[in-house]
Every structure is written in structure tokens, then in C-alpha cells.
Amino acid sequence: MSTTEHVLRMVTRIGELDEVIQNLELRLYDVGILDSLKTVELMVALSAEFGVEISPAEFEREQWATPRNIIAYMEQKLGQAVPANAVRTS
Secondary structure (H helix, E strand, O other): OOOOHHHHHHHHHHHHHHHHHHHOOOOOOOOOOHHHHHHHHHHHHHHHHHHOOOOOOOOOOOHOHHHHHHHHHHHHHHHHHHOOOOOOOO
């Protein structure tokens, strides 16, 4: 399953609306699909699913405003993630 499919599945489950799959530009906060509590729930779910840390302190509403933005945010996070087996040199 792709990053896009994982993110859409979680947004659909937490937002309780299938429309996010058909409309990646749907303004999630403007139409009440996401609020502060559901945003935190989504952060926790995405963190667990993808194994990356998502801090509420780094949250920017516009980055999470649409399903497409959340997908782009997660793809960026995954691109920045250091694999657990990576060797770091200083």
C-alpha cells in the first residue's frame, strides 16, 4: 500500500467521511472533518503507522488543510526519516 493510500485510509477513518478519497483538495478544517482533537488522533495514528515522530509543536494548520497536503507532509517526513539500521558518522 502506498503512502497516499495509507494516509487517505487514516483520514477517512478518523474524519469519518469517505469524500476525502475523491477530493484531495477538500478543506478538512473548513468543512469540520478535522478539529483539534481529531488532528491529534490523526498525528498519533500516522506516527504509529509510519514509524515517524509527529510533534504537535511542529503542526501548521495549512500543512494539514487538505488530504493532498497531509500526503505531501508525510512524504516529506518519510524522506527525512533516518532508517533504524543506518550508521551515523560524526
